[in-house]
Amino acid sequence: QPLVQVKNVCKYFKVGKKADLKAVDHVSFDVYKGETVGVVGESGCGKSTLGRCMIRLYEPTSGEVLYEGQDITKLSREEQKAFCKKVQMIFQNPYASLNSRMTVKEIVGEGLKQHGYPNKEIEQRVQTLLETVGLNKDHMSRFPHEFSGGQRQRIGIARALSVEPDFIICDEPISALDVSVQAQVINMLKELQQERGLTYLFIAHDLSVVKYISDRVVVMYLGTVVETAETEELYNNTLHPYTKALISAIPEADPDKAKSSQRIPIKGEIPSPINPPDCCRFVERCQYATDRCRKEKPELREVCPGHQVACHLV
Numbered sequence: 001q002p003l004v005q006v007k008n009v010c011k012y013f014k015v016g017k018k019a020d021l022k023a024v025d026h027v028s029f030d031v032y033k034g035e036t037v038g039v040v041g042e043s044g045c046g047k048s049t050l051g052r053c054m055i056r057l058y059e060p061t062s063g064e065v066l067y068e069g070q071d072i073t074k075l076s077r078e079e080q081k082a083f084c085k086k087v088q089m090i091f092q093n094p095y096a097s098l099n100s101r102m103t104v105k106e107i108v109g110e111g112l113k114q115h116g117y118p119n120k121e122i123e124q125r126v127q128t129l130l131e132t133v134g135l136n137k138d139h140m141s142r143f144p145h146e147f148s149g150g151q152r153q154r155i156g157i158a159r160a161l162s163v164e165p166d167f168i169i170c171d172e173p174i175s176a177l178d179v180s181v182q183a184q185v186i187n188m189l190k191e192l193q194q195e196r197g198l199t200y201l202f203i204a205h206d207l208s209v210v211k212y213i214s215d216r217v218v219v220m221y222l223g224t225v226v227e228t229a230e231t232e233e234l235y236n237n238t239l240h241p242y243t244k245a246l247i248s249a250i251p252e253a254d255p256d257k258a259k260s261s262q263r264i265p266i267k268g269e270i271p272s273p274i275n276p277p278d279c280c281r282f283v284e285r286c287q288y289a290t291d292r293c294r295k296e297k298p299e300l301r302e303v304c305p306g307h308q309v310a311c312h313l314v
């Protein structure tokens, strides 16, 4: 049984009286214990909204999210409390996600306090957590503004780990950081996963990072899943025109390969998710679009084991 099942989840936001902003539109996929599922797509494609639905920061408009087989919107108070310990989130912006008036000790220890740990134990645990993420006890009484971006994200990671979760949603955890510290943070997340058997949902717009960290990848476009497969399969046997364009944009370090690999341009900007057309959402930007693509919505279907694509041409 999967650890998390996302079933036909929609999250619409009302815009004025008539319009719906369809941030997430009929999305389904599973996450298995111990794996990392990468979610990629341009900004505004619904990745963060999806992540928030999976941790109950948003209630889905329809559809359901099951955690260990249980619908997370139907948890009793006690179950909700237990769920909060099992699932945590690391946020994109370590400048905004840490309360600037709280000390590091208060930030990292907040979850433990809420779950009723005694002060003495909190102090001990916070110290150990800081060491785990490469900081130390001298940092406990300091405030977030005294730290660099990379250090702040380490504090955010320590906070997420404090309640010993099983599943962590990492929402673009390195995109606000300097390139020089990105690799350190990614490698730390990988090590923590191995040591603790963590399961990750890793949201990013950078496909090279997702390739490095993920076992499986879900590609989103304008609120929908357009392709999903195991990482190897997705990068070696890319089928959806949108995924092809995204992958072709990854810079190639080997100059010989760079010559032969052609960058596929995507026309125009990502369209508005407000009242999107009921056909292929990629149609305006796709170089292979046909009349059928303008009339009929392509369903996500399995083309080989574990590889699903939503495109009429595939």
Ligand code: SF4
Pocket (backbone or CB within 6 Å): 240, 241, 242, 280, 281, 282, 283, 286, 287, 288, 289, 290, 293, 298, 310, 311, 312, 313
């Ligand atoms: Fe392009 Fe048509 Fe496939 Fe959409 S369904 S991605 S428009 S070929």
Ligand code: MG
Pocket (backbone or CB within 6 Å): 044, 047, 048, 172
């Ligand atoms: Mg986002």
